[in-house]
Amino acid sequence: MLRLFVALDFPEDIRQRLAGLGGGVPGARWTEADNLHLTLRFIGEVPEDQAAEIDEALAGITAPAFDLVLDGVGVFGNGRNARVLWAGVERSDALSHLQAKVESALVRCGLPAEERKFSPHITLARLKDAPKDRVGRFIEERGLFRAGPMRIDHFTLYRSQLGKGAAVYEALREYPLN
Ligand code: 2AM
16 A cells, blocks of 8 residues: 655755744644645555556646745644644645646546645644644744745655654655646
């Protein structure tokens, strides 16, 4: 079985800037610079023959390349249940278009449709018992964060391997946008 997801990756300088946002929140586990990405679709565990079908379906996607701007930071969950600190993106029809194409390609491969609304974000940290005031201060202080525009000219199929520490992500294949 392979644990898969589809994501956008970012150039080194952008990843360094995102990683540079980290710090100052007790109970936060920060994503390493190399692991920062924007998930288009989490697939989960699939057998190898289905993974091959998924690869083929993703390779068949045609969608235009586009420019993306990263904009602001936020949190999923609130109060004592704050779970994830993230960086956001400016609204992008091209991004939504690509995500919809990925979604329908995967449904055609027999995966169940994603029920949750697409809310594009880059996970900066996972939180456990983070003090509310420190989370609030992080968001205030980093609220003006912006990066880009950057050219998005491919998307990537990743394998995730869970272990003792942070998950290890391996790029299996890149699919060009035209
Ligand atoms: P997250 O960063 O918001 O947690 C690899 O795990 C990627 O897939 C992560 O970016 C994660 O998003 C995303 N993802 C979406 N749904 C998931 C799920 N049910 N389990 C694990 N990861 C999921």
